[in-house]
Amino acid sequence: xxxxxxxxxxxxxxxxxxxxxxxxxxxxxxxxxxxxxxxxxxxxxxxxxxxxxxxxxxxxxxxxxxxxxxxxxxxxxxxxxxxxxxxxxxxxxxxxxxxxxxxxxxxxxxxxxxxxxxxxxxxxxxxxxxxxxxxxxxxxxxxxxxxxxxxxxxxxxxxxxxxxxxxxxxxxxxxxxxxxxxxxxxxxxxxxxxxxxxxxxxxxxxxxxxxxxxxxxxxxxxxxxxxxxxxxxxxxxxxxxxxxxxxxxxxxxxxxxxxxxxxxxxxxxxxxxxxxxxxxxxxxxxxxxxxxxxxxxxx
Numbered sequence: 001x002x003x004x005x006x007x008x009x010x011x012x013x014x015x016x017x018x019x020x021x022x023x024x025x026x027x028x029x030x031x032x033x034x035x036x037x038x039x040x041x042x043x044x045x046x047x048x049x050x051x052x053x054x055x056x057x058x059x060x061x062x063x064x065x066x067x068x069x070x071x072x073x074x075x076x077x078x079x080x081x082x083x084x085x086x087x088x089x090x091x092x093x094x095x096x097x098x099x100x101x102x103x104x105x106x107x108x109x110x111x112x113x114x115x116x117x118x119x120x121x122x123x124x125x126x127x128x129x130x131x132x133x134x135x136x137x138x139x140x141x142x143x144x145x146x147x148x149x150x151x152x153x154x155x156x157x158x159x160x161x162x163x164x165x166x167x168x169x170x171x172x173x174x175x176x177x178x179x180x181x182x183x184x185x186x187x188x189x190x191x192x193x194x195x196x197x198x199x200x201x202x203x204x205x206x207x208x209x210x211x212x213x214x215x216x217x218x219x220x221x222x223x224x225x226x227x228x229x230x231x232x233x234x235x236x237x238x239x240x241x242x243x244x245x246x247x248x249x250x251x252x253x254x255x256x257x258x259x260x261x262x263x264x265x266x267x268x269x270x271x272x273x274x275x276x277x278x279x280x281x282x283x284x285x286x287x288x289x290x291x292x293x294x295x296x297x298x299x
Contacts, residue, residue, distance in 0.1 A: 018068055025072035025095075028060065029079045032097040036105055036200040037085060041092045047114065047193050048094070054112065059105075060097040069095070080204030088199045102200035106212040113194030117184050120177030128169040128183070128190045135160045135186055145182040 014022075029035055040048065040063065052061055066089040073082045098105060118128075130151050137160045146153045152163040168179060169190075183190065200207045234244045235251065260270040261277060 018065065021062075021065065022068050022072050024062070025064070025069055026075050028062070028095075028097045029073070029076055029082060032060070033099050034097070034102050034105065034200060034202045035079075035082070035085060036096040036098070036102060036197045037088055038094050038096065038195050039091055039198055040094050040195075043094075043195060044116065044193060046116075047195065050114070051109070051112065051195055055098075055108075058098055058100060061094055062097070063092075063094045064089075066090070066093060069093075079201075081201035081206050084206040085199055085201045094195075096197075102197065102202050102207055103212055103214055105200070106197040106209075107214055107216075109195045109197065110213075113192050115189040116191045116193045117189050118175045118180040118191050120175060120180045122175045122180070122191055124169045124171055124173045124175060124190070125192055126171060126190070127167055128188070130162055130166045130168055130183070130186065130188065132162050132164045132166075135162060137185060142182070142185060145178050145185075149179050149182055151182075 048061070048063075051059075069089055070086045073086045076082055096105070100108070130149075134156075135153075138158060139155055139160055143153065143160065146160070146162075149166075149168050151166045151168065154161050154163055168183075169175060196209060197212055198209045200212060231243065231247075233239075234241065235247050238248060240248060257270065257273075259265075260267065261273055264274050264278070266274050
């Protein structure tokens with residue numbers, strides 16, 4: 001009887017790049033206070049490179065493999081919130097590791113958006129207008145592109161002129177290839193591009209995109225309104241602070257002057273006003289007496 005040779009199973013070997021990613025993703029969360037997630041399905045390489053270059057000393061950006069990241073995060077026990085963030089890894093993702101507050105981080109990205117030429121198939125987010133005026137383009141086959149986009153033109157001085165401002169796309173529209181080509185010729189860059197933080201973990205709390213979005217103009221307006229209302233309340237209550245003391249003194253002086261005037265109290269400050277008020281009252285009384293047939297006695 002012959003014995004069969006034993007076949008040993010070899011453990012699966014992962015590529016070096018994936019092994020390094022797995023190791024790094026176990027270390028980075030421990031070294032930064034904020035971990036942010038962004039979906040990069042529609043983010044162009046040029047955008048990502050620009051962000052990396054500008055914030056290279058403040059933000060570490062890693063394009064990740066979702067499964068590897070989830071397995072790496074499972075090994076980390078002392079960073080709260082990672083398990084919730086791990087559940088949001090869908091599609092093509094990038095992680096950002098930083099010590100910047102997540103609200104400020106999202107605001108920084110919003111302020112660093114760029115405008116890019118449109119491609120066929122892009123979704124319009126804001127109304128696109130081809131402005132009236134000289135296009136600087138000579139007549140030729142391009143005229144058919146203007147016509148297909150319903151843009152009225154005329155030929156003047158050997159150049160194509162757009163007759164009037166024309167809306168060629170509205171939010172939600174899909175940009176046709178020919179319109180994208182036309183806008184490229186006109187150097188119109190309608191596609192707003194940038195990185196948006198879809199989720200972020202900070203101090204164990206998972207924040208979603210809508211919670212991280214700050215409307216600065218509304219925030220400023222609300223803050224100014226709050227300051228005005230709190231200042232008015234403090235003055236009405238007579239509450240003394242560095243901000244209210246001057247206004248309270250002006251108000252107190254105004255009230256004191258009013259009381260002095262109505263009580264005919266004569267002082268250096270009130271004498272001109274009291275005498276002027278007495279003169280006005282005397283003149284009014286004399287006019288009333290005169291209207292009723294009385295006249296001053298003559299010497």
